[in-house]
Amino acid sequence: MRKNKLLFSSLIGLLFISLVACSSTAPSTKVESTNSQSKEEKMEVxxxxxxxxxxxxxxxxxxxxxxxxxxxxxxxxxxxxxxxxxxxxxxxxxxxxxxxxxxxxxxxxxxxxxxxxxxxxxxxxNDFIIVGPKADQAGIKGMEVNVAFQKLFDENSVFVSRGDDSGTHKKELSIWKSLNITPTDNTSYVETGQGMGPTLQLSAEKQGYVLTDRATFLAQEKNLSDMEITVEGDEALLNxxxxxxxxxxxxxxxxxxxxxxxxxxxxxxxxxxxxxxxxxxxxxxxxxxxxxx
Known part of the structure; x- marks a missing residue:
């Protein structure tokens, strides 16, 4: 009987210790949760x-x-x-x-x-460049940019323009304006109304000439195997x-x-x-x- 009482007392003691231990760990769990929530709030994107x-x-x-x-x-x-x-x-x-x-x-x-x-x-x-077919039907390779634009217009050569009020389009229009030329008077003048990538692609398909920034041409040159730089290095082409x-x-x-x-x-x-x-x-x-x- 005495042994049973001792055993019962021991069990009660263990249970009490367990309850105390559990209650002492609960606050730290709550703190960690609060800290985690705080970090999430601070990292609002x-x-x-x-x-x-x-x-x-x-x-x-x-x-x-x-x-x-x-x-x-x-x-x-x-x-x-x-x-x-x-x-x-x-x-x-x-x-x-x-x-x-x-x-x-x-x-x-x-x-x-x-x-x-x-x-x-x-x-x-970087700079703008004129890109055209390797055959260079217009014969403008190595010319100054103003001379090249004049010849492309005079010979009614295919010229593909972005036509989208972009920085490249603005530069192109400024060159035509300096020559007192209305580019749409050239019946082979094409406006894409698109970005530089699609405009380069269309120029390649039509075997035409195009003003582009050098970076985009070099990045896409592998897809433009029949096109090359025909005019470059002119001070007016700084970008x-x-x-x-x-x-x-x-x-x-x-x-x-x-x-x-x-x-x-x-x-x-x-x-x-x-x-x-x-x-x-x-x-x-x-x-x-x-x-x-």
């Missing part, structure tokens, strides 16, 4: 809308830069809308984007002057890119903090090194060159 030219996408540069930016700023999801520079700038004037990466300096300055964009920084440059914020004082729905971070990212020294190296291994030359101010 916000979208940053980048409106940019198709050349930064078609060349593959954004495929390199976007992950780098998001790694540095994990609370930001960078959403890219690649259109012609004209459309990208229009998105800025309507407050439909947070930050812009474009290449039409004169038009960019207009939206800075209007107060729709701020914090405009020069980022990089400069700028980054800028959409002005939050004029467009109050923009994500100004994220936009400012992206501008800083594009001009910082490490990003500039990445831009300079881009394309060297695959194409034997840089597709863009650092050009900050």
């Amino acid at each position: 916000k979208d940053l809308i980048l409106a940019t030219t198709t050349s930064t996408q078609d060349s593959g540069l954004l495929d390199i830069l976007i992950p780098l930016f998001e790694d540095q700023h994990p609370s930001i999801n960078l959403k890219t809308i690649a259109v012609g520079t004209g459309q990208a700038l229009e998105m800025g004037t309507k407050g439909e984007a947070d930050v812009l990466l474009v290449h039409a300096p004169a038009t960019e300055q207009e939206i800075v002057d209007s107060g729709d964009a701020i914090n405009r920084k020069r980022v990089m440059y 400069i890119y700028h980054v800028m914020q959409v002005n939050p004082e004029k467009h109050d729905k923009v994500y100004s903090e994220g936009a400012e971070l992206f501008v800083e990212f594009m001009v910082n020294e490490e990003t500039q090194k990445v831009i300079e190296k881009f394309g060297k291994e695959e194409y034997g030359q840089s597709l863009f060159f650092p050009y900050t101010e």
Whole structure:
């Protein structure tokens, strides 16, 4: 009987100890849950809308830069809308984007002057080139750009234009204008209304000539086996890119903090090194060159 009482007392003691142990561990579980919830709240991800030219996408540069930016700023999801520079700038004037990466300096300055964009920084440059069939039916290879454009018009040669108010299209139109030429007077002049990639493809199909940025052509050259660079190196063909914020004082729905971070990212020294190296291994030359101010 005495043994049974001792056994019963021992069991009661063990049960009491177990209950105390369980109650002492409960608060730490609750704390861990609270900490986990707090971390999730702190890591709320916000979208940053980048409106940019198709050349930064078609060349593959954004495929390199976007992950780098998001790694540095994990609370930001960078959403890219690649259109012609004209459309990208229009998105800025309507407050439909947070930050812009474009290449039409004169038009960019207009939206800075209007107060729709701020914090405009020069980022990089490459150049425009005239690409045409290797047979070069028009015989413009090695000419100065103005002479080449004049000859293409005089001979009614097939010329394929983006026709989309992009930076490349604006550059093309500025050359025709300097020659007092209306390009549509050439019955072989074609406007695609599309980006640089599809425009290059159509030019190859039609055995025509086209003004393009060098980066996009080199990135797609393997699919354009019968096309080559016919005119290059002219000072008038310099192609400069700028980054800028959409002005939050004029467009109050923009994500100004994220936009400012992206501008800083594009001009910082490490990003500039990445831009300079881009394309060297695959194409034997840089597709863009650092050009900050």
